[in-house]
Amino acid sequence: MSIPPPSPGRDPVTATTGTEPFSWVRPSPWLRGYLVRNFPLRKLLPDREPAYVSSVLYTMGVLTLAALIVTILSGTVIALGGVSFWHTNTFGAFMNSIHFWGVQAMFLFMAVHFITTFFTMSWRGGRGWTWITGVLAFIVSILTAFTGFLMMTNWDSQWIGQQAKDAFNAIGIGAVWNVMNAGQQFTLHVVVTVAVLLFIVSAHIGLIRRRGVAPPPGAEALEVPDAPAQPSVSASNRG
Amino acid sequence: MATPTHEPTKARAKRHPVATWQGPERRFDLITEGTVAVAAVALLCILAASLWGSPDGGLTYPGAPASPPGQAFSARYWDTNDPSDLAQTAVQELLGGSKTAGYGPPFNTTSGASQEFIGIHPADIAKSIFGLTLPINTADDFVLAPVSRLVAPFDSAVALAVRQYKQAGGDLSPGASADQLASARQATWLNNYAKALGASGARFTPITATVPPGDYGPVPVIIQAEQRIASNGSLDGYFQGSDQQLTTDTTMGTMFFGDGTLWGTVATAQGVAGDQWGVMNELWDYPGQVWLWLYAGMYQIPALNPSGNANLDLDVGLLMILFGFLLPMFAPWIPGVNRIPRWIPLYKIIYRDHYRSTGDRRPPAHAPNKPDAEPPSHAT
Incomplete structure (x- = not known):
């Protein structure tokens, strides 16, 4: 069996119970308690998992994350050389190819992950935000890939931008997001959308680690919430 | 093991955010799994990159010259390979007859051009909030301004032609409506010239357009000046340039190129x-x-x-x-949509080992009154 949850009370490392009240002027005790309560290390770094997770379908999430890491690493190398050096540099072209196939792999794994989690109803058991962050990650991934295709500085990116502008303009977004502006797409791609994506993916993974994956339908009773922490009278006085 | 049943969770808001699986488990290690996954995907991508590379093909279409990898569309490429298309497009830009001229927001004030849904025009709403953010006057930005700046100072005939054309009227303000770009007199010249350029007798080179004599006013001189700066690449520099800074904004050139037909020819071929x-x-x-x-x-x-x-x-x-x-x-909370996995119970296949190991080959029916999904709530 897994490591038993700690008994209610003060965490020996952080000296928190998880019931610290929020304070605008001294939020640290609350945040420490929140993190201890929601993301204990036994959940963040587990060495056991439910037996039903033993399926190739359950590797799609980690493979998606792995493809994201490969894509970011290869993209970082390309970024070091500049926005267009890969057109004429053999090494740059190879890194661009890894970047390209990393994106393809990521979306392939993500699509299977998406379909699998839908048909296993992975939102059950209080996992609604896990589902929402997953869909948000999918959508922001599309925007990230889209801006990447728009900043390739070749005919391909010219064409995609010229075609995509119509939908953007029709719904009004085009007034501030000009998909034919290669410079804007570059900064969006390497800074904004990737940062948003990493934030959402981090939240998604954190939620998964906190709750674990949803049990098979009908086996929900085998998933037992940890005992609620006992409010401490002196919690607000500890720092 | 007894068949587990679903117990409605009481006091959901007070439930501890962390739950522990009490059923069968197996050994694994998150760090090991993640490391192996990254290595495997990296090898997969390296293999695919080695075998197939990635697309960076340049400009290709039937009859096109060889194109180096990554070549972008440019006015120079356009004029070199289809001067007729460029010349005729430039005339339409002056006349206000191009797609860009009639586009509406965020490029110009052409009325009735923005798309609508039940009487709502999102592009017009955005324009009222942010203004005309990307103003383009196709006559000035695509033809008259570059010709005036790049050719007229060094060619008195072109300078005279531009002056004569501007004296005939037309609205050259940023974002002017398509129907205001050319005056009646200018429209007469332009329509006559457009008809001549489209006739079978017209002859083109990258720097000339030869048509029978007609009432074209100064338009032929202006258009051939446009061809000259397209041919030597300076029109691309103009589109890529900026009055004050270096720029990475490719909007002007892209909009001009997109008004031609060669642009679509390349796309269709690819x-x-x-x-x-x-x-x-x-x-x-x-x-x-x-x-x-x-x-x-x-x-x-x-x-x-x-x-x-x-x-x-x-x-x-x-x-x-x-x-x-x-x-x-919101699929988990949309009635009907959230029942699809029950109607198509693929989960019975995915969890077949679990159901087999628990001794119940048929998974328990879901509690009929219990929704599959609970509204999302912040963690307690």
Whole structure:
């Protein structure tokens, strides 16, 4: 069996119970308690998992994350050389190819992950935000890939931008997001959308680690919430 | 093991955010699994990159000259390979007859051009909030200004032609409406010249357009000056330049190129045109943005009348918000949609080992009164 949850009370490392009240002027005790309560290390770094997770379908999430890491690493190398050096540099072209196939792999794994989690109803058991962050990650991934295709500085990116502008303009977004502006797409791609994506993916993974994956339908009773922490009278006085 | 049953959770708001699985477990290690996954995917991508590379094909179409990898479309390429198309497009830019001239917001104030849905024009609403953010006067920005700046100072005939043309009227203010770009007199010259350029007797080189004599005013001199700066590449420099800074904004050139026909010819030859599922494709047989299948597919739906629907882009955009964003986002809470996994119980196959090991080959029926999904709530 897994490591038993700690008994209610003060965490020996952080000296928190998880019931610290929020304070605008001294939020640290609350945040420490929140993190201890929601993301204990036994959940963040587990060495056991439910037996039903033993399926190739359950590797799609980690493979998606792995493809994201490969894509970011290869993209970082390309970024070091500049926005267009890969057109004429053999090494740059190879890194661009890894970047390209990393994106393809990521979306392939993500699509299977998406379909699998839908048909296993992975939102059950209080996992609604896990589902929402997953869909948000999918959508922001599309925007990230889209801006990447728009900043390739070749005919391909010219064409995609010229075609995509119509939908953007029709719904009004085009007034501030000009998909034919290669410079804007570059900064969006390497800074904004990737940062948003990493934030959402981090939240998604954190939620998964906190709750674990949803049990098979009908086996929900085998998933037992940890005992609620006992409010401490002196919690607000500890720092 | 007794068949587990679903117990409605009491006091959900007070439930501890961490739950522990009490059923059968197996050993694994998160760090090990993640490391192996990254290594495996990296090897997979390196293998694919080695075998197939990635698309960076340049400009290709039947009869096109060899194109180096990554070549972008330019006015120089356009004029070199289809001077007739460039010359005729430039005339339409002066006349206000191009797609860009009649586009409306955010490029110009052409009325009635923005797309609508039940009387709402999102592009006009954005214009009222942000203003005309990308003003383009096709006559001035695409033809008269570059010719005036790049040729007129060194060619008195061109300077005279530009002066004569401007004296005939027309609105050269940024973002002017298409119907204001040319005066009646200018429109007469331009229509006559456009007709002559389109006639079978017209002859073109990258720096000349030869037509029979006619009432064209100064237009032929201006258009041939436009051809000259397109041919020597300075028009591309003009589009890429800026009055004060270096720029990475390629909007001006892209809009001008998109008004021609060679632009679409290249796209069709490479399989990326709108009726070929457009932006979800990549060059030739490479996978592209396959994940845009829903967006690209909506442009093919007969009910939307793709060929005759003036509001098609807005319709597709709204449908994408509905089906591409809201539907998947809230699928667990949409009645019917959240029952699909019950109607198509693939989970019985996915969890077959679990159900077999628990001694119950038929998974328990779901509690009929218990919704599959609970509303999302912040962690307690």
